[in-house]
Amino acid sequence: MTSRSSFLVAALLVGSAQAQLWQTPQVTATQPLLRSFKADGDVLRAGQARIELDRVGQRVIGVYATAPKANTEEVARAILAAWGAPEEAVPSLKQVLDDPGFQKQAAAQLFEEVSEDGASAVQVRLRDGSWQAYTSLKVYPRDAFPKVSAPLGDAAAPAQLDIFSDYQCPYCNQLWHSSNMAEWRSKPSVYRLNYHHFPLSFHPLALPAAEYSECAADAGRFWEFSDRLNEHFGTWTEQQGAAARQSFAAYAVDAGVKQDALDRCLAQPRTAEIQAGADQLQRTLGVRGTPSVYLNGIKLTNYSDAAQIRAIRAVTEAGPGAGKVIEVRLKAMR
Structure with missing residues (x-):
């Protein structure tokens, strides 16, 4: 041994x-x-x-x-x-x-x-x-977490949340619809949310969904697009690749992304870049599954545990x- x-x-x-x-x-x-x-x-x-x-x-x-x-x-x-x-x-x-x-x-x-x-x-x-x-x-120090394309909340917010997620993961969908996520998003002066892509290999639609989300981020519509992905989770997760991509395009346009801008963005694939970022997170932070949530550099063992959140904030913000x-x-x- x-x-x-x-x-x-x-x-x-x-x-x-x-x-x-x-x-x-x-x-x-x-x-x-x-x-x-x-x-x-x-x-x-x-x-x-x-x-x-x-x-x-x-x-x-x-x-x-x-x-x-x-x-x-x-x-x-x-x-x-x-x-x-x-x-x-x-x-x-x-x-x-x-x-x-x-x-x-x-x-x-x-x-x-x-x-x-x-x-x-x-x-x-x-x-x-x-x-x-x-x-x-x-x-983990702040610089252990890579920068994201669309942080949500004030840069000076005392509570920094790093969320490692896979769009096709049902547990990530539960987190998205949870009261915790609603609270974090409703208090931008307190919580800053950093969404990190962590597509799992057994979820074939997670990587293309992440690519479309980055194109939405280019148009300033990352969170709006992600809301629609999660709202229609039961629809597109039952589709095959081509049909799912059509759904992603429709969600992006509905979220406010111009079709021509979306087409230009998709012409320069980012899947390799997204996957490389996920691989780096696995090496440096030991991320294994989704969703994984870190608050001020400390991993939440239960993101719905209000007492744990208060405790982490108490020892990191003082x-x-x-x-x-x-x-x-x-x-x-x-």
């Missing part, structure tokens, strides 16, 4: 346990997994092992641990404490940390693994005979912000 799969096994043992990231420092410090540690504010100690709780406001956004090389159990407990893991997860992760192969890897460079839901990450480094381990929210706090830690570990 490789170190990566072992980390995943340990994470999966968390099951339905509530993640300690987002909790108050007091809640995180008093969980049974850290019973051997003594707390002094945001610092916890057990012998030579030390844990620091990074927080923004009253929410823990990162758990940083240092310990001598031999203290792998304390390091394992610190890592798993950020996930709210049960006691039985400790031996599995300790075994990974004790593995010479993993130790060699962690000594050569910073090891990182993003959680299965994409919302948190663990980073481990072994340097000068001591462990450094940091489990934190996974916050200074200095979770992204900056986490980056300072990681810079020292690299």
Whole structure:
């Protein structure tokens, strides 16, 4: 078993346990997994092992641990404490940390693994005979998200939403018609929406639909065209290629795109460019499916969870912000 799969096994043992990231420092410090540690504010100690709780406001956004090389159990407990893991997860992760192969890897460079839901990450480094381990929210910087042709909302809006979507995806259609999308679009001074194309290979009409949407964007009608695509989802998704393209053209004209402008745009195909952009998103952000929604650089595990949205906004919009706090830690570990 490789170190990566072992980390995943340990994470999966968390099951339905509530993640300690987002909790108050007091809640995180008093969980049974850290019973051997003594707390002094945001610092916890057990012998030579030390844990620091990074927080923004009253929410823990990162758990940083240092310990001598031999203290792998304390390091394992610190890592798993950020996930709210049960006691039985400790031996599995300790075994990974004790593995010479993993130790060699962690000594050569910073090891990182993003959680299965994409919302948190663990980073481990072994340097000068001591462990450094940091489990934190996974916050992507603004420049990790490519520019889009038709952002919706004010440029200075505090809540930046990046939506990765496939027009032929039924779950994306549900998102489009959701009360969440309606709220985001109705508050341009609060939310700025960035729509990223992520056509899935098993949806043959998603790529041509995206191409027509970019032509609509050239005419300043991206969102109007997308509204019509989603409104008539049950019609064009039952059509074959040529018929679907006729529908796309009709939706574009209905949305306000001039036919001659549409024809000129379509004469210069953009499918390769759109697909290349999706491939880049998969590599850099690990996007796997649609819809995927990121709020201020953090992936929403449930876009309809109002409490999660409030929590993310709380730790990213208050200074200095979770992204900056986490980056300072990681810079020292690299």
